[in-house]
Amino acid sequence: MKLDAKIPEGPLAEKWTKHKFNLKLVNPANKRKYDIIVVGTGLAGASAAASLAELGYNVKAFTFHDSPRRAHSIAAQGGINAAKNYQNDGDSVYRLFYDTVKGGDYRAREGNVYRLAEVSVNIIDQCVAQGVPFAREYGGLLANRSFGGAQVSRTFYARGQTGQQLLLGAYSAMSRQVANGKIKLYTRTEMLDLVMVDGRARGIITRNLITGQIEKHSGHAVLLCTGGYGNVFYLSTNAMGCNVTAAWRAHKKGAFFGNPCFTQIHPTCIPVSGEYQSKLTLMSESLRNDGRVWVPKKAGDTRKPEDIPEAERDYFLERRYPSFGNLVPRDVASRNAKYVCDEGRGVGNTKMAVYLDFADAIKRDSEKVISAKYGNLFDMYEKITGENPYKTPMRIYPAVHYTMGGLWVDYNLMTTIPGCYALGEANFSDHGANRLGASALMQGLADGYFVIPYTIGDYLATLPAAKVDTTHAAFTEAEKAVIDSIKRLLSINGTKTVDQFHKELGKIMWDYCGMSRHAEGLKGAKAKIRALKEEFWQNVKVLGVNEELNQTLEKASRVADFIELGELMVEDALQRNESCGGHFREEFQTEDGEAKRDDANYAYVAAWEYKGYNQPEELHKEDLIFENVKLTQRSYK
Amino acid sequence: MKLTLKIWRQKHANDKGKLVDYNVDINPEMSFLEMLDDLNEKLAERGEEPIAFDHDCREGICGTCNLYINGRPHGPIRTTTCQLHMRHFHEGESIVIEPWRARSFPVVKDLIVDRSAFDRIVQAGGYISVNTGSAPDANEIPIPKQIADEAFNSAACIACGACVAACKNASAMLFVGAQISKFALVPQGKAEKKIRAEKMVAQMDAEGFGACTNTGACSAECPVEISMTNIARLNREYIGAKLTSDNV
Amino acid sequence: MSWITQTLTSTIGRKLVMALTGLFLVSFLFVHLSGNFLIFRADGGRAFNEYSQFMSSAGIVRVLEIIMVLGFAIHIYTSFVLTRRNQKARPQGYAFSQPSANSSWFSRNMGLSGSLVLIFLLLHLRTFWYTYKFGDIPTVTYEGTEYKDMAYLVKTVFQQEWWLSIFYVIIMVLLSFHLMHGFGSAFQTLGIRHKKYTPLIEKIGIAIAILVPAGFAAFPIYFLLTR
Structure with a gap:
């Protein structure tokens, strides 16, 4: 199969406008004849569901949460970028486009990213009209702040809760359509399979998480807005429920998976404190503006940080990157923290942490100034760790935060399955190998509010309005497969709990396919995951029955998919013989230890095709063509 | 740290439900929900059904977690249940854990209610x-x-x-x-x-x-x-x- | 349902009714209390008896009396409706609850303090209002006009039935609790809340909650002490 990204011809700035004109339209009176299934109600899902319902389509929206407002978009802290240039500091659509392509280490499509930058301005307008309480200046106009990877102030924010406020905006728009009867909302309902009729996505199979009922839902198109798969690492900053299941089941039905190995590791997280740890908490990157990162020079130094004299401390970021110092990008900061811990110089009980020290900043600016800047973060840190960061340095360690990879989609956000779309973090599209801060919210909302409402019409216009009944053989078959797989999970009755498998998988992924990877390790990881998969299906212990609320069963089916995904991620990391963005292969680095891209051979999207259980997946390459930006090596020395 | 947990168990919406005692020995650095995770792992190993409770982001923003702990929503300090840590309890303490109680929030199972x-x-x-x-x-x-x-x-x-x-x-x-x-x-x-x-x-x-x-x-x-x-x-x-x- | 009944039977509408009648009843307490103080005038109870006569005969007072009775009735009825609704809102209670961690005793026990005040009210009406109207009490004559000697009745009741006096004092403590929460709460229900004025309203509420019941309690205490 030949991948066609369907990027419109013509100059970059005109692609989207031209494309919108060329897209086929569905007559307003006909829209009500089409049913659209939206899976997931985060930023992408809620905005898409609301916008499509406003256009007149019938939307069925699904979430495994008890309410659409619980989706993990709600936890995004920092902000949302938009090329408004309200600050008069030289921002433009082109600059946002350029920064995003560069920040993604030149592994994203120019066309997609330009469109993202273009619609970013509309997003802010839309959100403000919905009543989103963005931060404002005293004069009443919107405030901006600057964020990593950019030299202009273009980030709009609502304190440290921007994701929450944007999601509540989309949720309210969606709620309005629920009241209008244009959206039928299914809560505590999880998608477990995609139904294909005549090679097109025509419905989904779901499980009602309260009754266990397996249900069939038919529609003319299916939108997967199901977020990222960071929980494949077990510990991540993702919510406990985040999973790859919907995307993975679509993948198994023919949707290619793009760049699965591109994951983002965030450097400033509260470190793991013990085996029992369930989740990692992110603290804003802004802390690195004033905090100094260090470890003891000597390995195995167990003295308290206060007792270690200045001369015996290694401010390793400042030492290695004199010009950027503690403000190097996320991937560089993360990797260096890993190296010093690998050398045995980590701190804290687990030795898997580095210090982030504010003593100098407090001495320089006073405790009051520091508290005004970071008070809430310091409080959060103290709440979780019980330590006072004004008195003793914080301990931080990198954690998995975002997955740039996802279902491969074309310019219209359609996967390789006709009628099946992927939006937001669930797709691979706009961030390349590394996502810049404040860009995830922008992409989720761009896809949902301003891209899919146009592009879906182009597909539906060619599709007869006749509905496929859920009594169709394809539905019965998919339903049976889902029931069988649940039965299988419940019948194994082994000795190891689901969490134990998940933790083991997470450890393999973190050790070999995390911040730093090498061929040897990846090969070993592949075998380990294979073995884990075998063991899982023989020895997992899932208690209870299907016909009840059964959280263990839910988790088991998600972990089963994570294991398969883990295998693919390793495969992908192994084939990409270069270092770029979040993907760092130790064999491919410059003399001074920096990531070394190979643009001649690897400027492509790796799109993987499922070939059957335990069969190697087939790699398809979509070449990335850069007509507007010049590819350069990043340097932060 | 040894604790006695008195946890509301209720099989489904129409079940009568009751408080059940569990003795646990935990690391005081755990969060409250990690303590429940830990208990659930042990229950699963013993072949007993784990306790159902709602939770998701575990960073205090999604609003999913909702336990009534020792007579107060989200427990003794003003925070969400997921941000509560065991260091706020003391050795030998007995902790009562119940679901939200309201006619408009019917219990779905154990500690999970419908909001x-x-x-x-x-x-x-x-x-x-x-x-x-x-x-x-x-x-x-x-x-x-x-x-x-x-x-x-x-x-x-x-x-x-x-x-x-x-x-x-x-x-x-x-x-x-x-x-x-x-x-x-x-x-x-x-x-x-x-x-x-x-x-x-x-x-x-x-x-x-x-x-x-x-x-x-x-x-x-x-x-x-x-x-x-x-x-x-x-x-x-x-x-x-x-x-x-x-x-x- | 017309919009008026719809509004007044909504939860907020009923709260509004509680607040308005409550504040109205507070104003009654003031009138009642200021009249009562006439008994302390050193004129052998003349002013107090004249006042009592006026209060039980003047036309305008009769109208106000009906409004007041309605005020009480509506306040009490609405409280019953709301209490029932509130109880139904939580059919199954908590096995263990620590309400004192998040709210004051006064605020949670308005029903209790209110009910006791109501019982008191009935007893109070029986003791004074009923006796005055229909009972057999001595009379006095001022400048050729005969008056029922209410001052004498009050004095003898409080002095002879000491347990009743003590009951009066106890109830005044409960009335104080009721006002302590009720006054400020009424303003909150009316939506009157402002950084500048709410602290003042709350202080006035506390002052009223202390001074008014203390004023009422002064009578039984005074007569007990002068027995």
Whole structure:
């Protein structure tokens, strides 16, 4: 199969406008004849569901949460970028486009990213009209702040809760359509399979998480807005429920998976404190503006940080990157923290942490100034760790935060399955190998509010309005497969709990396919995951029955998919013989230890095709063509 | 650290349910939910059914976790259940863990309740009617910083339901007050403010929540510190709407 | 349902009714209390008896009396409706609850303090109002007009039935609790809440909650002490 990204011809700035004109339209009176299934109600899902319902389509929206407002978009802290240039500091659509392509280490499509930058301005307008309480200046106009990877102030924010406020905006728009009867909302309902009729996505199979009922839902198109798969690492900053299941089941039905190995590791997280740890908490990157990162020079130094004299401390970021110092990008900061811990110089009980020290900043600016800047973060840190960061340095360690990879989609956000779309973090599209801060919210909302409402019409216009009944053989078959797989999970009755498998998988992924990877390790990881998969299906212990609320069963089916995904991620990391963005292969680095891209051979999207259980997946390459930006090596020395 | 947990177990909505004792020995550095994870792992190993409880982001923002711990929503300190750590308890303590109790929040299983009543209240009018694409420039209507900040304070509600759980009348007025306030305060929300107040209050009443007696328990237990001002504003908005709107 | 009944039977509408009648009843307490103080005038109870006569015969007072009785009736009826609704809102209670951690005793026990005040009210009406109207009490004559000697009745009741006096004092403590929460709460329900004025309203509420019941309690205490 030949991948066609369907990027419109013509100059970059005109692609989207031209494309919108060329897209086929569905007559307003006909829209009500089409049913659209939206899976997931985060930023992408809620905005898409609301916008499509406003256009007149019938939307069925699904979430495994008890309410659409619980989706993990709600936890995004920092902000949302938009090329408004309200600050008069030289921002433009082109600059946002350029920064995003560069920040993604030149592994994203120019066309997609330009469109993202273009619609970013509309997003802010839309959100403000919905009543989103963005931060404002005293004069009443919107405030901006600057964020990593950019030299202009273009980030709009609502304190440290921007994701929450944007999601509540989309949720309210969606709620309005629920009241209008244009959206039928299914809560505590999880998608477990995609139904294909005549090679097109025509419905989904779901499980009602309260009754266990397996249900069939038919529609003319299916939108997967199901977020990222960071929980494949077990510990991540993702919510406990985040999973790859919907995307993975679509993948198994023919949707290619793009760049699965591109994951983002965030450097400033509260470190793991013990085996029992369930989740990692992110603290804003802004802390690195004033905090100094260090470890003891000597390995195995167990003295308290206060007792270690200045001369015996290694401010390793400042030492290695004199010009950027503690403000190097996320991937560089993360990797260096890993190296010093690998050398045995980590701190804290687990030795898997580095210090982030504010003593100098407090001495320089006073405790009051520091508290005004970071008070809430310091409080959060103290709440979780019980330590006072004004008195003793914080301990931080990198954690998995975002997955740039996802279902491969074309310019219209359609996967390789006709009628099946992927939006937001669930797709691979706009961030390349590394996502810049404040860009995830922008992409989720761009896809949902301003891209899919146009592009879906182009597909539906060619599709007869006749509905496929859920009594169709394809539905019965998919339903049976889902029931069988649940039965299988419940019948194994082994000795190891689901969490134990998940933790083991997470450890393999973190050790070999995390911040730093090498061929040897990846090969070993592949075998380990294979073995884990075998063991899982023989020895997992899932208690209870299907016909009840059964959280263990839910988790088991998600972990089963994570294991398969883990295998693919390793495969992908192994084939990409270069270092770029979040993907760092130790064999491919410059003399001074920096990531070394190979643009001649690897400027492509790796799109993987499922070939059957335990069969190697087939790699398809979509070449990335850069007509507007010049590819350069990043340097932060 | 040894503790006795008295946890509400209820197989399904129609089961009678009861408190069951569990003795645990845990690491005091754990979070409250990690302690329950740990207990669940042990139960699973023993072949007993794990305790069902709601949780998701575990960073205090999604509002999913909701346990009534030792007689208070989210436990002894003002935070969400997921941000509560075991160092706030002491050796040998006995901890009672119950679900939120309210007619409008029926128990689904064990510690999980159904809070969809909140969604239905929002559906009744918790929005500004603006179709995608029809918005004017974001800076067209200035909003004084103070007003924007106040709206944010109301919008910070995470809909966990601690207010209902804490209230002796199981009243939802703090939640509804926050939803109404965040729109009533900003110019964009003014056009629909009357119909919004009327419809949301009608839905709140239809859901069967109790009436406010201004004890302030809701606000005192609210993990995101939604203030009682929101209830005063709700009253004002509702009474004003009823007196002056055209809706007979 | 017309919009008026719809409004008044909503939870907020009923709270509004509670607040308005409550504040109205507070105003009655003031009138009642200021009249009562006439008994302390050193004129052998003449002013007090004249006042009592006026209060039980003047036309305007009769109208106000009906409004007041209605005020009481509506306040009490609405409280019953709300209490029932509130109880139904939580059919199954908590096995263990610590309400004192988040709210004051006064605020949570308005029903209790209110009910006791109501019982008191009935007893109070029986003791004074009923006796005055229909009972057999001595009379005095001032400047050719005969007056029932209410001052004498009050004095003898409080002095002879000491347990009743003590009951009066106890109930005044409960009335104080009721006002302590009720006054400020009424303003909150009316939506009157402002950074500048709410602290003042709360202080006035506390002052009223202390001074008014203390004023009422002064009578039984005074007569007990002067027995």
